Amino acid sequence: MALCLALWGCANEQAPESTFVLLDGSTLSSNQLHGKVTLVNFWATSCTSCVAEMPDLVATYNKYKDRGYETVAVAMRYDPPSYVVNFVQTRQLPFKVAIDNTGGVARDWGEVQLTPTTFLVNKRGKIVKRFVGTPNFAELHQLIDKLLAET
Numbered sequence: 701m702a703l704c705l706a707l708w709g710c711a712n713e714q715a716p717e718s719t720f721v722l723l724d725g726s727t728l729s730s731n732q733l734h735g736k737v738t739l740v741n742f743w744a745t746s747c748t749s750c751v752a753e754m755p756d757l758v759a760t761y762n763k764y765k766d767r768g769y770e771t772v773a774v775a776m777r778y779d780p781p782s783y784v785v786n787f788v789q790t791r792q793l794p795f796k797v798a799i800d801n802t803g804g805v806a807r808d809w810g811e812v813q814l815t816p817t818t819f820l821v822n823k824r825g826k827i828v829k830r831f832v833g834t835p836n837f838a839e840l841h842q843l844i845d846k847l848l849a850e851t
Contacts, residue, residue, distance in 0.1 A: 713826065713827045714825060714826055714827070715730055715740075715809075715819070715821045715825050715826065715827050716730065716808040716809055716810075717729065717730055717731060717808070718730045718804075718805050718808045718809070719805075720772055720774065720796070720798035720805060721798055721799060721800075721801065722796055722797065722798050723784070723785060723788060723797050723798070723799065728772065728796060728798070730821075730825065731825070733770055733772075733821065733825070734823065734824065734825050735768070735823050736768050736769060736770045736823060737764070737768060737769045737770070737820070737821070737822060737823060737844055737847045737848050738769070738770045738771070738772065738820075738821045739757070739760070739761075739769075739770070739771045739772070739818060739819070739820055739821075739844075740771075740772050740774060740809065740818065740819045740821065741757060741771065741772070741773045741774065741816060741817075741818045741819075742774050742776060742800075742806060742809070742812045742815055742816060742817045742818070743773055743774070743775060743776070743815050743816050744775060744776045744778065744779045744815050745775070745779050745780075745783040745784060745787045746779065746783075747815040747816060749815070749816055749833065749834050750815050750816045751787075752834070753816060753834045753835075754791060754793070756834075756837045757771060757773070757795070758791075758793060758794060758795075759837075760837065760840065760841065760844070761794055761795045762794065763841070764844055764848065765794075765795075767848050768823070768848060769844060769848065770795070770796070771795035771796065772795070772796045772797075772798060773793065773795060773796070773797045773798070774797075774798045774799075774800050774805055774806070775797065775798065775799045775800060776800060776803075776806065776815060777800050777801055777802060777803040777806065779799070781799050781801075784797065784799055810830075814832055814833075816831075816832075816833065816834060817830070817831070817832050818830070818831040818835055819831075820840070820843060820844070820847070822847050822850065823847070823850060828843065828847060829843060
């Protein structure tokens with residue numbers, strides 16, 4: 701599995717079981733996301749591409765959130781928590797934001813090191829697509845529409 705994910709992500713590869721520690725201190729497990737189409741985005745405040753894509757991630761979330769879509773933005777372990785909190789507050793990010801203090805979540809998801817790295821997970825908890833770098837948002841929206849239509 702790790703080799704498959706490390707190279708380009710495999711269609712229908714089960715998403716890893718992970719626990720996301722959210723900014724408010726609560727936790728969210730990947731199992732709790734079953735039944736939703738979920739975008740898991742690994743990012744950092746120091747990553748210019750990550751910062752540049754945030755408005756598109758917000759627009760995508762706002763477009764689909766009422767249809768069973770969730771976003772979890774995972775800040776990398778080297779990102780100072782105070783920077784993450786400030787970024788989330790000043791940009792009023794509407795989705796769940798986690799801090800990967802130990803690097804364990806990035807390891808679980810295939811040794812993620814490059815940011816942004818984004819995974820799209822279907823309602824059954826399978827990774828459908830992995831993007832390294834900024835996604836093509838038109839293609840991403842088509843894929844989300846398709847996944848939301850699945851039963």
